[in-house]
Amino acid sequence: MKLTVYFEDPFWVGVVEEQFGNHVKAYRHVFGAEPKDAEVMEFVNTRMNPLMERVQSGVGTETACKRPVNPKRLARIVAREMQRHGISSQSHEALRLELESRKKERTVRSREQREALKEKKRSIRIQKKKDKHRGR
Secondary structure, eight states, rough: OEEEEEEEETTTEEEEEEEEEEEEEEEEEEEEEEEHOOOOOHIIIHHHHHHHHHOOOEEEOOOOOOOOOOOOHHHHHHHHHHHHOOHHHHHHHHHHHHHHHHEEEEHHHHHHHHHHHHHHHHHHHHHHHHHHHHOO
């Protein structure tokens, strides 16, 4: 699991990437103002795991066979990661898929609400017509 915190004008954003097997899941969290170390630690310790459990979709990745990495090479890789700003393309893809799935759910939910409202208005209209013809 990896947390990348970077500045995306006008807010500070944290992206959590979780890689398991050949899948990558990502979650984007907006911190707002520049987060203090304590705020980041509080996010990691308390809020990060429940948020990652809510993420439903992930992206498949092509992984080469794992070989032991030379410590010097590992240090270079870590230094390169520290210099790089932003998140990986796989994480972008995972975030995009999660956004699309939430959008579909929201569309279905709003359509159901709209149809229920139409049906309610229709039943009220029919009841009013019956009341008018009833006579007093």
